[in-house]
Amino acid sequence: MTDLALSVKDLQTFFYTNNRCNKALNGVSFDIRKGKTLGIVGESGCGKSVTASSIMQLLPRLSRIEQGSITYHSETEGEIRIDQLERDGAEMRRLRGDDIAMIFQDPMTALNPVYTVGFQIAEALQYHTDLSPKARGEKVVDLLTDMGIPMPEKRAKEFPHNYSGGMRQRAMIAMAMSCAPKILIADEPTTALDVTIQAQIFRLMNQLKEEHGTAIMLITHDMGVIAELADDVAVMYMGNIVEAGTVDEVLRTPRHPYTRALLDSVPVLGRGKDQDIKSIRGATPDPYERPPGCQFEPRCDYATAACQQPQSEDYITDTHRVMCHRYKEIFDNV
Amino acid sequence: MLTFIIRRLLITIPMMLVISFLVYLGLELTPGDAVSHMIDPEAAARMTEEQFAEMREALGLNKTFLERYWIWLTNVVQGNFGHSLSGGVAISTIVLDRLPATLELSVFALVFSTLIGCVLGTLSALRRGSGTDNALTVVGMLGVSIPEFFFGLVAILIFALNLGWLPAGGRLLPGYETFFDRLPHIVLPGIVLSLMMTAGVMRYARSSMLDSLSREFIRTARAKGLPAWRINLIHGFRVALTPVVVLIGFRLPTLIGGSVIIEQVFQWPGIGSEFIGAVRGSDYPLVMMIALLSVFAVLMASLIVDVLTALIDPRVRLG
Ligand SMILES: Nc1ncnc2c1ncn2[C@@H]1O[C@H](COP(=O)(O)OP(=O)(O)O)[C@@H](O)[C@H]1O
Numbered sequence: 304m305t306d307l308a309l310s311v312k313d314l315q316t317f318f319y320t321n322n323r324c325n326k327a328l329n330g331v332s333f334d335i336r337k338g339k340t341l342g343i344v345g346e347s348g349c350g351k352s353v354t355a356s357s358i359m360q361l362l363p364r365l366s367r368i369e370q371g372s373i374t375y376h377s378e379t380e381g382e383i384r385i386d387q388l389e390r391d392g393a394e395m396r397r398l399r400g401d402d403i404a405m406i407f408q409d410p411m412t413a414l415n416p417v418y419t420v421g422f423q424i425a426e427a428l429q430y431h432t433d434l435s436p437k438a439r440g441e442k443v444v445d446l447l448t449d450m451g452i453p454m455p456e457k458r459a460k461e462f463p464h465n466y467s468g469g470m471r472q473r474a475m476i477a478m479a480m481s482c483a484p485k486i487l488i489a490d491e492p493t494t495a496l497d498v499t500i501q502a503q504i505f506r507l508m509n510q511l512k513e514e515h516g517t518a519i520m521l522i523t524h525d526m527g528v529i530a531e532l533a534d535d536v537a538v539m540y541m542g543n544i545v546e547a548g549t550v551d552e553v554l555r556t557p558r559h560p561y562t563r564a565l566l567d568s569v570p571v572l573g574r575g576k577d578q579d580i581k582s583i584r585g586a587t588p589d590p591y592e593r594p595p596g597c598q599f600e601p602r603c604d605y606a607t608a609a610c611q612q613p614q615s616e617d618y619i620t621d622t623h624r625v626m627c628h629r630y631k632e633i634f635d636n637v
Numbered sequence: 638m639l640t641f642i643i644r645r646l647l648i649t650i651p652m653m654l655v656i657s658f659l660v661y662l663g664l665e666l667t668p669g670d671a672v673s674h675m676i677d678p679e680a681a682a683r684m685t686e687e688q689f690a691e692m693r694e695a696l697g698l699n700k701t702f703l704e705r706y707w708i709w710l711t712n713v714v715q716g717n718f719g720h721s722l723s724g725g726v727a728i729s730t731i732v733l734d735r736l737p738a739t740l741e742l743s744v745f746a747l748v749f750s751t752l753i754g755c756v757l758g759t760l761s762a763l764r765r766g767s768g769t770d771n772a773l774t775v776v777g778m779l780g781v782s783i784p785e786f787f788f789g790l791v792a793i794l795i796f797a798l799n800l801g802w803l804p805a806g807g808r809l810l811p812g813y814e815t816f817f818d819r820l821p822h823i824v825l826p827g828i829v830l831s832l833m834m835t836a837g838v839m840r841y842a843r844s845s846m847l848d849s850l851s852r853e854f855i856r857t858a859r860a861k862g863l864p865a866w867r868i869n870l871i872h873g874f875r876v877a878l879t880p881v882v883v884l885i886g887f888r889l890p891t892l893i894g895g896s897v898i899i900e901q902v903f904q905w906p907g908i909g910s911e912f913i914g915a916v917r918g919s920d921y922p923l924v925m926m927i928a929l930l931s932v933f934a935v936l937m938a939s940l941i942v943d944v945l946t947a948l949i950d951p952r953v954r955l956g
């Protein structure tokens with residue numbers, strides 16, 4: 304029995320808009336371990352959301368998984384190749400919301416404004432469980448209670464516009480957790496919320512992970528969040544995972560210049576007060592005019608001529624890998 | 638909700654007053670009066686000035702404009718709608734006689750355009766870019782740009798005269814009184830009257846549906862593993878519906894205006910064909926009454942739309 308919940312191997316997802324091909328994901332590999340949190344971190348536009356949509360088969364029409372595999376390790380049915388399922392076919396629909404659930408960045412727009420929160424949570428139960436309508440109603444109240452929503456009976460009958468932003472995200476989490484998914488994908492779940500609410504939502508997610516053993520794929524652009532919540536981390540840049548490993552490995556011994564730049568650009572808890580905060584120079588390149596070799600090369604302080612060549616992945620430990628041919632020198636430099 | 642409805646009903650009173658005054662003024666400014674229309678020119682040539690004056694006095698036309706308006710208004714408030722100047726028939730009788738036919742026609746057109754417009758618009762949105770969508774878009778453009786009377790004449794020519802499937806006009810034949818007897822008569826005028834509205838509703842439903850389908854709650858619904866019909870209808874269409882209902886409310890006056898012409902084309906014995914005669918004959922009391930009825934219908938329709946919008950969209954608060 305594997306301890307993996309989901310494996311992504313060499314995933315390539317391309318967009319075909321304006322008759323041009325945007326290689327949004329260009330060979331992404333990672334594993335999500337059962338009951339653990341994998342943090343995916345990177346600047347906006349690097350392909351985090353596309354990764355999530357690929358796993359859920361929720362990609363826009365003009366995009367396609369070109370290559371690679373997404374394998375869900377089901378406890379009851381063995382390995383399921385998600386990439387080979389029909390996008391909106393019955394099998395994919397059965398996994399969505401039941402085995403793999405997702406919450407989104409903006410809880411203001413992610414809920415349907417014309418239905419009560421209770422109705423929208425019960426909908427998932429209706430399609431994935433045998434519960435009677437009455438039992439679904441009770442389950443909704445239980446879920447809202449678990450999410451720390453006061454007066455859940457009354458709240459279940461209210462509409463999203465009666466909820467505050469934080470409450471809505473709790474309702475979204477209640478919806479996602481309703482069928483006890485094995486994997487919860489959270490795409491920047493707190494970016495639209497203010498800081499105090501953010502901490503509450505993360506505490507809730509951690510609690511759910513511990514109580515239900517749900518594996519979480521947490522997408523963020525904030526290294527601070529990773530330090531606090533993740534067990535594993537994958538650093539993403541322009542459609543590649545440039546460095547991945549356990550949180551300890553990546554945050555304590557960052558090997559890729561991009562990881563280091565990211566870490567330098569945010570204050571990290573536990574690193575003391577007088578941190579030297581530097582923003583990364585330059586801007587992310589045009590996705591249609593990608594550099595030939597290392598994608599970070601034009602912005603990298605350590606770039607050499609060899610960086611113009613495609614980079615290979617090197618394993619430093621069993622879990623820690625990096626996509627930079629100079630990683631040894633760079634680490635020695637610290 | 639109830640206080641809202643009552644307040645809106647109360648607001649209609651001053652609105653009706655202002656509008657009735659404007660219509661009265663408009664009629665006053667049109668050349669000729671009832672007398673000159675009632676009497677045929679040969680007889681008029683032989684009549685003396687005194688006879689004219691007598692007749693005007695008998696009809697109350699010799700008073701000043703404001704006096705006449707005031708008399709008319711006080712009568713109406715007391716429930717006395719007066720008599721038609723030309724036929725002498727009580728206006729309430731004419732209205733009761735003609736109104737059901739008009740209501741029947743408008744309601745048919747309203748229901749038809751709402752249903753067909755929503756279905757075709759939704760279909761178009763769900764199949765965007767397909768042949769069906771393109772064909773419907775072209776049909777919709779024609780629908781909103783070609784005048785209804787033209788469609789009416791073409792429809793009579795094809796379906797009534799050439800194919801003989803449906804009657805060309807009229808409403809009731811003696812002895813045929815059940816709903817199903819009447820149905821064939823209403824099909825052509827009803828559909829023709831609704832065409833423009835159907836095309837408008839269809840185009841609007843399409844864009845509203847496309848907008849709704851691009852919203853994020855659709856992605857949430859998909860992420861829940863719901864089947865396509867539920868995502869498209871229960872989530873997509875339900876949200877797209879509110880603006881469509883508002884549009885239908887806005888377009889209702891064109892339906893009322895259209896019925897005047899369509900009733901003429903199909904000899905539908907409604908209030909619209911009566912209206913044309915009344916305007917031609919400067920039959921003030923009758924014109925006033927019909928105009929006020931239409932205004933009242935439009936105001937009521939907008940009230941109903943507001944209430945409906947509040948009922949189907951929980952974000953809308955009345956007040
Ligand atoms: N709906 C879309 N249409 C076209 N291109 C898209 C779409 N969504 C994402 N992309 C492209 O895919 C790349 C990755 O985007 P995304 O995964 O949304 O980034 P992020 O890491 O901020 O979530 C970007 O280059 C973006 O332009």
Ligand SMILES: [Mg+2]
Nearest residue numbers: 348351352490
């Ligand atoms: Mg994103």
